[in-house]
Every structure is written in structure tokens, then in C-alpha cells.
Amino acid sequence: MFQLPTVQFTKEQEQFRLEVRAFLQEEIAKGTFIPKCDSWLSGDDPSFSRLIGQKGWIGITWPKKYGGQERSTIDRYILTEEFLASGAPVAAHWFADRQTGPLLLRYGTEEQRELFLPQIIKGDCYFGIGLSEPNSGSDLASVSTRAEKVEGGWLVNGQKIWTSNAHICNYMVTLVRTSPFDGKSKHAGLSQLIVDLHADGITIVPIKFLTGESHYNEVFFDNVFVPDNMVVGEIGNGWTQGLAELAYERSGPERILSTFPLIDELIQELKRQNNSEGLKQASKVVSRLWALRNLSIGVAQLLESGDSENVAIPAALVKALGTKFEQSIPEITRLLVQTYPTLDATRKIDRFMAESILHAPGFTIRGGTSEVLYGVVAKGVVTQ
Amino acid sequence: MSEMKDMILDVVERMLKENVDKDLVDIIEQGKWASNLWGLLEENGMTMVATSEANGGAGGDLEDLLNIVRLTGKYAAPIPFSETTFANYLLEQTNLHVANGLATYMLSNTQAFVLEDGKLSGEAIHVPWARHTKHFVTLANSVDGIHLVEIDLGQAEITHYANLAGEPRDTVKFQNAIVSQVSATLSFDEIGTMTTLETAFQLASMTGAIDKINDLTVQYTKEREQFGRPIHRFQLVQQHIVNLAGETAIALAAFNNITDALLNNHQNNEVAYARIRFEEAIQAVATISHQVHAAIGTTHEHALNQYTRRLWAWRDEGANTSYWTDVVATQLLENSGDRLWDYLTDTKNTVIKL
Numbered sequence: 001m002f003q004l005p006t007v008q009f010t011k012e013q014e015q016f017r018l019e020v021r022a023f024l025q026e027e028i029a030k031g032t033f034i035p036k037c038d039s040w041l042s043g044d045d046p047s048f049s050r051l052i053g054q055k056g057w058i059g060i061t062w063p064k065k066y067g068g069q070e071r072s073t074i075d076r077y078i079l080t081e082e083f084l085a086s087g088a089p090v091a092a093h094w095f096a097d098r099q100t101g102p103l104l105l106r107y108g109t110e111e112q113r114e115l116f117l118p119q120i121i122k123g124d125c126y127f128g129i130g131l132s133e134p135n136s137g138s139d140l141a142s143v144s145t146r147a148e149k150v151e152g153g154w155l156v157n158g159q160k161i162w163t164s165n166a167h168i169c170n171y172m173v174t175l176v177r178t179s180p181f182d183g184k185s186k187h188a189g190l191s192q193l194i195v196d197l198h199a200d201g202i203t204i205v206p207i208k209f210l211t212g213e214s215h216y217n218e219v220f221f222d223n224v225f226v227p228d229n230m231v232v233g234e235i236g237n238g239w240t241q242g243l244a245e246l247a248y249e250r251s252g253p254e255r256i257l258s259t260f261p262l263i264d265e266l267i268q269e270l271k272r273q274n275n276s277e278g279l280k281q282a283s284k285v286v287s288r289l290w291a292l293r294n295l296s297i298g299v300a301q302l303l304e305s306g307d308s309e310n311v312a313i314p315a316a317l318v319k320a321l322g323t324k325f326e327q328s329i330p331e332i333t334r335l336l337v338q339t340y341p342t343l344d345a346t347r348k349i350d351r352f353m354a355e356s357i358l359h360a361p362g363f364t365i366r367g368g369t370s371e372v373l374y375g376v377v378a379k380g381v382v383t384q
Numbered sequence: 385m386s387e388m389k390d391m392i393l394d395v396v397e398r399m400l401k402e403n404v405d406k407d408l409v410d411i412i413e414q415g416k417w418a419s420n421l422w423g424l425l426e427e428n429g430m431t432m433v434a435t436s437e438a439n440g441g442a443g444g445d446l447e448d449l450l451n452i453v454r455l456t457g458k459y460a461a462p463i464p465f466s467e468t469t470f471a472n473y474l475l476e477q478t479n480l481h482v483a484n485g486l487a488t489y490m491l492s493n494t495q496a497f498v499l500e501d502g503k504l505s506g507e508a509i510h511v512p513w514a515r516h517t518k519h520f521v522t523l524a525n526s527v528d529g530i531h532l533v534e535i536d537l538g539q540a541e542i543t544h545y546a547n548l549a550g551e552p553r554d555t556v557k558f559q560n561a562i563v564s565q566v567s568a569t570l571s572f573d574e575i576g577t578m579t580t581l582e583t584a585f586q587l588a589s590m591t592g593a594i595d596k597i598n599d600l601t602v603q604y605t606k607e608r609e610q611f612g613r614p615i616h617r618f619q620l621v622q623q624h625i626v627n628l629a630g631e632t633a634i635a636l637a638a639f640n641n642i643t644d645a646l647l648n649n650h651q652n653n654e655v656a657y658a659r660i661r662f663e664e665a666i667q668a669v670a671t672i673s674h675q676v677h678a679a680i681g682t683t684h685e686h687a688l689n690q691y692t693r694r695l696w697a698w699r700d701e702g703a704n705t706s707y708w709t710d711v712v713a714t715q716l717l718e719n720s721g722d723r724l725w726d727y728l729t730d731t732k733n734t735v736i737k738l
């Protein structure tokens with residue numbers, strides 16, 4: 001269960017990493033973006049998404065016939081690491097690249113793939129994740145947004161909440177109840193619909209995050225018509241289809257590197273101070289990071305080889321341990337360097353500290369809370 | 385302990401409960417403050433608690449005052465209460481007149497201000513509430529040594545900044561400005577005492593915030609249901625509740641021991657130990673409370689962040705953990721002959737002389 005493959009990068013992959021890195025450094029120097037912590041969820045910048053779309057860096061693993069590059073999961077892993085390490089604003093296309101594309105490739109119709117994948121790849125088409133509802137967070141299967149069958153499609157009523165970046169998204173993959181709870185399995189009767197966020201009957205209301213910025217939203221559905229061809233996979237199979245993507249969602253480098261820009265700046269600061277005692281302490285942080293990276297990339301390799309049997313537990317572990325690590329970074333940093341965190345600070349480390357402190361609570365909540373993951377791991381370990 | 389304590393605290397808590405809600409706390413982020421609330425506390429003499437009668441005080445002692453500060457922290461009251469009362473406390477301790485009206489202070493960066501012929505020059509950063517207050521109390525260097533001075537902020541160039549919670553933390557600059565009062569030169573011991581008291585005031589606010597966070601969180605675990613039951617029924621949530629309760633109990637006990645020690649002048653490093661320990665308490669309390677509240681707690685709309693953001697801001701202000709670990713380390717070195725237990729239990733071992 002804990003035997004994960006190791007990864008040796010090829011020469012081409014090492015070269016690719018350098019290429020991405022050089023590109024990002026150049027864009028930072030040009031002022032295209034300002035590096036931020038937690039940039040994968042809070043750094044939405046459509047023009048940057050289009051820029052990297054032009055480079056072919058969205059949907060990089062997808063089939064060539066949709067505009068993809070058919071490159072490996074490990075290539076994508078490298079690319080993602082470089083984005084996060086540089087604090088690049090990749091939030092706009094994030095979910096489409098990470099989740100929607102793979103979902104459509106696995107369960108979507110040819111029509112859906114041809115319609116959406118090329119646009120996603122260009123960095124022009126963004127997807128939100130419509131799972132949580134006010135009364136259904138950890139207990140996701142209890143969602144009550146419902147879709148009723150009508151002539152030619154489905155009529156959706158209800159509400160989603162916490163939908164990251166819905167305000168800039170074109171579509172949302174929405175988990176809805178298509179048949180009432182049968183009294184036996186809560187997981188039955190759930191379906192995934194692609195909802196056009198500009199359709200009649202949709203209202204999107206931003207929610208202010210504790211920093212005052214708006215990243216997430218409430219999405220209301222009032223008799224929203226969704227045509228039949230926007231059903232993903234099979235009606236009633238929504239739960240299973242959603243689960244299939246969980247390992248990707250939980251094990252990526254974004255569960256370790258959300259506060260990486262701060263770690264980097266901490267090391268720079270300690271070096272500037274010639275503070276070897278501080279660097280000794282920081283080396284523990286670096287070692288923790290590397291141990292987690294080994295775990296995470298092992299899961300990526302397992303996914304690449306198609307072994308989805310053994311991947312659930314290590315993937316949940318990456319998220320549980322990785323997000324705890326990311327969350328600890330500002331707390332460790334402040335004991336090694338004097339900082340005064342504010343979001344508009346001119347000193348880089350103060351700004352990264354503020355971003356990390358204020359965003360950190362979300363790390364162990366979004367995409368499934370740590371408590372829920374502990375349950376998954378404990379049950380999984382005991383059953384095997 | 386003052387007999388008035390319970391009565392005073394009752395009155396203050398009622399006033400805060402009735403007048404401070406989420407929206408009022410939020411006004412601070414719009415550049416405003418709760419002048420009405422201040423007026424109410426002033427009318428009732430609460431801004432003069434622990435001031436001597438000669439200075440127009442209304443009775444009450446330092447313990448009462450610190451407990452009021454704790455309550456202002458518990459309600460995140462957007463008023464410069466601890467700043468004004470502490471500034472006045474400093475003025476009294478150095479035989480100066482208390483300020484009439486809103487006041488603030490800055491004790492760190494003692495190198496910042498120079499006093500020459502009764503005129504002050506220099507700059508301080510992160511001065512709490514400067515834009516809204518009239519009197520500024522700070523340390524200044526003259527050829528004779530270090531003094532406490534009081535100066536009118538009308539003469540200052542003030543640049544607005546805010547801390548993580550949106551509270552005003554301004555840059556204050558004086559150029560040959562006339563001071564209103566100057567103390568005699570101060571010894572390092574006296575300055576150390578001031579810093580100890582400053583930290584005690586900060587710990588009071590922090591204790592209030594921690595207490596409130598505990599209340600909010602426990603309440604939420606009873607209201608929020610998932611999987612058909614209130615979340616306090618899940619053992620992992622129970623573990624959070626226990627850890628949070630532990631930190632809250634630790635904070636309150638430390639705070640009560642501080643006020644007691646200050647009042648009875650047997651201050652045996654209570655402030656130093658408490659400030660160092662609060663580092664952990666703040667981290668644990670903020671992490672746990674957010675984890676239990678999950679998504680709703682990360683919204684601006686929810687009150688939780690008004691307390692967690694304050695704790696995250698306050699822990700980097702004034703004499704922080706690194707200052708106090710230095711103090712304790714130095715003392716331990718100086719007492720190298722003692723066994724730790726002898727040192728810990730020596731009640732004469734006091735940093736502070738009131």
C-alpha cells in the first residue's frame with residue numbers, strides 16, 4: 001500500500017523544466033505577473049492563461065486531435081511545479097486543466113470533447129467545480145440541487161456555494177440530484193451536468209474571503225435549462241464519476257507548494273543575514289518538503305501507469321500531510337525572521353507572510369477537509 | 385483586588401455586548417472607528433479606571449483595567465481603549481499628567497526619536513490609531529538619556545497603514561515639534577517595567593480574543609450538522625474542541641496570574657512566560673477554530689476572522705516572542721548557579737518595580 005514508484009526524469013524532462021522556468025522568470029521580469037502565494041486558487045488572470053495556452057501548456061497530456069500534446073503525467077507534474085514555485089497566476093484555467101479535461105476524456109461524449117477541449121487548451125474557457133452546498137459540505141452526497149427531466153434536457157433548481165472563480169468561469173460541472181433519495185444509497189441518483197454559467201436563471205453572487213478579496217461565489221439556479229448533450233457520462237452515475245478524479249485532485253504539487261514562494265523568500269532572507277542557525281532550522285522545512293514531494297510524485301507515477309486501485313490512500317495522505325505542511329510555513333517563518341505581515345507590504349517576505357497566513361486556513365478545508373481524509377486513510381488502511 | 389471589580393466588569397461587558405456587533409467591528413476597515421462607544425465608556429468613567437484620584441481618576445486598580453482591556457479584546461471593540469489607558473498609565477508612572485482625550489503610544493524603536501530643547505524629531509512605524517488620536521506618548525533620546533514624552537499628534541506627519549486586521553497602524557513623523565511633557569531620565573529597569581506592562585496589556589486583549597474564539601467555535605459545533613448530526617459528535621471534532629478548551633484555559637489562567645502578580649508586586653516572570661506561551665496558544669486557537677468552522681469561517685462575513693486576524697496581527701506588535709525569549713535566556717544565563725527549580729520558584733526574581 002505504501003510502495004510507491006520512484007521517478008527519474010529524462011533529459012527531455014529536465015530540459016522542459018528549465019524551459020518553463022526561464023519563461024516564467026522572463027515574464028516576472030517583464031512585469032506580466034507578480035508572484036503570489038496560493039496563486040493556483042487566488043491568482044486568476046485570463047490573459048496569463050491565454051499566454052500559456054499559446055505555449056501549449058494547458059491540457060498538455062490530452063490527445064493531439066483536440067490540440068493537446070499527448071505528453072506524460074510527469075511532464076504535467078513538472079509544469080505545475082514550476083508554476084507554483086514561481087507563484088504564477090494559473091487559477092483561471094486551473095480546474096478545467098486539472099479536472100474537467102480528464103473528466104471529459106474519460107466520460108464525456110465526442111461532441112463535448114470537441115466543443116470544450118480545444119477552447120480549454122487555448123486558455124479561453126474556464127470551468128468551476130459545483131459540488132458544495134450550504135448544507136452539504138463534507139457530507140457531499142446529501143446535495144439537494146435537483147434536475148428534473150423535461151423535453152430535450154433538464155431543468156435545474158437549487159444552489160451551490162464556495163464555487164471558486166465562478167465569476168470568471170464559462171461553465172460549471174455541477175453535481176445534481178436527478179432522482180430522489182431512494183432511502184438506501186445516498187450515492188445513487190446523482191449526476192454531473194455541464195451548466196453554462198451565462199444561461200438564463202443563473203445568478204452568481206460573490207462571497208468575500210477573509211482578506212476582503214472575492215475568489216469564491218454562491219451560484220443560484222432558478223429553472224435553468226441544461227440540454228441533454230450537456231450531461232456528463234451517465235445519468236445516476238455522478239458519484240462514481242466524481243470519485244474517479246479524486247486521486248488527481250488530492251495528490252498534486254498544489255497540496256504542498258501553496259506557500260512555496262514564502263519558503264523561498266525565507267531562505268533568501270536567512271542567507272542575506274548569514275544566519276546559519278536559522279538556515280539549520282529551515283533545512284528541516286526543506287526536508288519535509290522533499291519527503292512530501294517524493295510521496296506526491298510517486299502517486300503521479302502510479303496514476304500514469306494506470307494503477308488506480310492502490311492510489312486512493314497515498315493520494316489522501318498527500319493532501320492530509322501536504323496541506324498541513326503548507327499551512328505550517330508562515331508559523332515557522334515568523335520564528336526565524338522578524339516580519340510584519342500586511343497584504344500591501346513593500347517587503348516581499350511581509351507580503352508573502354500575509355498571503356500565507358490569511359489563505360492557510362483554507363488549505364486543510366478545500367477539496368475535502370483533513371478530518372474527512374483521516375477517515376478515508378484510516379478506513380482504507382484497516383480494510384486492506 | 386478591587387471590590388468594584390465585578391461591578392465594573394459587569395457594566396463594561398453589558399455595554400460592549402449591547403453596542404458592539406459584527407458591523408461595528410467592520411467599520412474599522414472602512415477607515416472609521418466607534419466614537420459613540422468610546423463616548424459611552426468615557427461617560428461611565430471606564431477610560432479613567434486605575435488612574436489616581438489626583439489625576440481625576442475614577443477608582444479601580446490595574447487588575448480592573450486589564451480586565452476591561454480583556455473585554456475590549458473579547459468584543460474586538462474598534463476603539464483605542466488599551467492604547468489610551470496604557471499611555472495614561474505610562475504618564476502616571478513617570479509622574480506626568482494624564483492626557484485629556486484619546487491617546488496612543490510607542491515603546492519599541494527607542495532609537496527613533498531625538499529630544500533637543502524640548503523639541504522632538506524622528507519617526508515611528510506601526511503606531512496604533514495615530515490618525516484618530518490626539519496625544520502620543522513615546523520614548524525619546526536626549527543628551528541626558530532616555531525620557532518619556534507626551535506630544536500633540538496635530539504636529540505630526542501621519543501616513544496611514546493598517547495591520548492584518550485592518551486596525552490603523554500609522555507612520556508618525558515629527559520634525560522639531562514641541563513636546564507637551566517630558567519625564568525625568570529613565571533607567572533601563574524602568575523601561576523594562578514599561579515593556580512588561582505593555583505586554584500585559586497586549587496579553588489582556590489576546591486573552592479576550594481567544595476566549596471569544598472558543599465561544600464561537602463551541603457554539604458552531606452545536607449548530608452545524610453534517611451526516612445527520614451536529615459536528616461535535618464526531619471524535620475528530622471533539623479532539624479539536626478539547627485542544628481549544630485547553631489553550632483557552634491556559635490563556636485565561638496565565639492572564640489571571642499576570643494581573644494578580646502585577647497587583648501584588650510579586651511579578652515573577654509571569655508576563656514573559658505568558659507571552660512566550662501565547663505564541664503557541666494563538667497558533668493553535670486560530671488553526672483549530674478555522675478548521676472546525678471550515679468554509680464559512682474563511683468568509684469576511686463571519687465574525688471568526690475578526691478575532692483570528694487580530695491575533696495574527698497582535699502577535700507581531702510590541703515586545704514579541706523573540707524579545708521575551710531573549711529576556712528569559714539572559715536571566716537563565718545570569719542565574720547559572722541556581723537549579724532551574726530554585727529560579728522558577730523565586731518570587732523575588734522580578735523584572736518589574738511598580
Ligand SMILES: Cc1cc2nc3c(=O)[nH]c(=O)nc-3n(C[C@H](O)[C@H](O)[C@H](O)COP(=O)(O)OP(=O)(O)OC[C@H]3O[C@@H](n4cnc5c(N)ncnc54)[C@H](O)[C@@H]3O)c2cc1C
Binds near residue numbers: 138608675
Ligand atoms: C478556499 C475554498 C475554496 C473552495 N472551493 C470550492 C469549489 O470551487 N467548489 C466546491 O464545490 N467547493 C469548494 N469549497 C468547499 C469545500 O469543498 C468545503 O468547504 C469542504 O468540503 C467542507 O465543507 P464545509 O465547509 O461545509 O464544512 P463541514 O462539512 O460543515 O465541516 C465542518 C467541520 O466538521 C468536520 N467534519 C464534518 N464531517 C465530519 C466527519 N464525518 N468526521 C469528522 N469531522 C467531520 C469537518 O472536517 C470540519 O472541521 C471551497 C472551500 C474553501 C475554503
